[in-house]
Amino acid sequence: MLTTFLQNVFNALQWGSFYSMIALGYCLVYGVLRLINFAHGDIFMTACYIAFFIATALLGAFSGGGVFVFALTLLLTMGATALVGITIERIAYRPLRMKGVNRLYVVITALMVGFILENGNLAFLGASARRFPDVIEKHIWQFGPVVLTNLKVLVILAAFAVFGLLQFIVQKTVLGMSMRAISYDKFAIPLMGIPVNRVITFTFALGSGLAAVAGILFGMSYPVLDPYMGMIIGWKAFIAAVVGGIGDIKGAFIGGFILGFIEIFITAVFPSSFKDLISFVILLIILVLKPTGFFGVARSTKI
């Protein structure tokens, strides 16, 4: 009983890490732009595919894999996915923002961008599932009754590292300060000489880079890729971000783990057909009791 419980704590930490990393991307864009970037789950999927191609190419060049290949794949994937994010912002969101349309239209556009990414992938790469290559060798560690893999530990550490990095950027750097400033007042800030568009571009690059970290680790943990893999996990991470308090980095991070823990422990106790039902009822209750989420503050600086 205790064994099962301990094992599930680590299962939940791993699964929650993915929700957290994706939720942080939602949170970042929402914080700056007040835009729920529904394409984020599909940017995550795109990152997974980019990582697949980069890792396959690198493994061809440096056979065997290892930490070096992993680090190189990570950096290249982050760069490429950041470009994808910037491109989407440039093509789809910026023209709408320049016209000053209602935020609703931007959200609909985000949904469309998500579908375009999914179906573009389907059309160009075909429907066959792909196997993510083994970038690093897997080791299974037995700690008393609990079984861990090096990958599992890496995923959990990565989630905390990403959170720490983001906190640092937003709280301690000039760019972060600009982001917070735009979040505070989008109209007065250009008067202060802050290049709003450049900061927004940077925000998208950062958000997509986070999706890339999640994407490559997800590919390594759950190595079957398909074009629709980002849809459900994207929605769930969005809900996790809202429960934690969207716009607040700590909130999104903890929200991801809350959802991860709820899902794993519901499945461990109840028949798994109840998993999503009970999980979302719990989340609904949380939101009804605290509509702004755990760390959200109603209508003020969010980020």
Add this chain to the structure above:
Amino acid sequence: MRRKGFLGALLIALAATALFIGCSKKEQTIKIGFNIPLTGDNPMVGEGSKNAGDIVLKALKAQGGLTVKGQKYPVEFIYVDNELKAESAVQAALRLIEQDKVLAVVGPQGSGRAIPAGQVNNDNRTPMISAWSTNPDTTLNRPYVFRACFLDPFQAPVAAKFAKEQFNVTKTAILYNLEDDYSKTLAELYRDSWQAANGPGSVVVFDSFGQRDQDFSAQLTRIVNSGAEMLYLPVYYNFVALIVPQAKDLGWNKPIMGADAWGSADLVPLSKGSVAGYYFTTHYAAAGAVGKTKEFIDEYNASYGYIPDDVAALTYDAVNIVLQAIQNAGLSGDLQKDRNAIKDAMAALRNYDGITGKMNFNVQGDPEKDAVVVRISEAGEFVYVTSLQP
């Protein structure tokens, strides 16, 4: 004015079509529809089916068509994608029956699509043969619906019997896909026959997951810590590739037994070496095949670069059963009459010698044939272990 012009053009087009159909009655084309998943979660199923169809078509083209009662007819295969969705399979069935006016339909392949599409085909009195659907409901009380494979009520008990003897165990865990009729039915049948043989309480975990799940660690943790001595995993190959490595990561080192949905050419590429040493029940074994079966495998491998899986082999048999039935029944040119005749001829086929075994159809349209157990070797080949009698 514009509207009138358009209507006129439409009328002329309709008249031309009618004329064309009228003229072409002598040169009747044998049209056979394929209701298969070319996209969706298991596109390899559709690809294998289409490739098998193309091999048959190529052979027919080389002969100049199909000879029916001394006359050669051109043959056309129409491949329609059902996206592995029940509603799309119904749409595809209607399209093939009403728009393409096919004589018979091959597929849908899996039971989730074959059961609803079977209803449509039966209601429209068009013969249909599913190559790969193992659920009894597909053909039950549907005289126009046939299949080319064995059934789950046969597959599950023989798998349970084989697993018990092979691994010498009494406690089993079962993990299945709740959103898939095939997986759910098979899991329940296996549970019942396991409990009948090993007493109550011998199925220690009976758990499920959803179609879009990617993480199975909670279910697998329960299974690993339950004292189960083996795991029965009646799920599609794409889930096998996720579940088996996760189980091993959680410390599972006991046998796993699979079902015929494992038998895809994609299983080993997707799951790498993690499935080596496991067994599953299936319809045919490619390694060590002889005769006609080997000829088919060689031609398929030469054309497409990989060993055909059971869907491809069964589709090859299904198409040939339809063609044989057309040859036996003859063609009158009247679509409905021909469809009825083909149905009767299929039901009357005796000792049809297919590449997946000899077949007789019973009153339900189900063939009576053996199941094969294969072992996945370290090299990723499906090695024949034994044949199990009904």
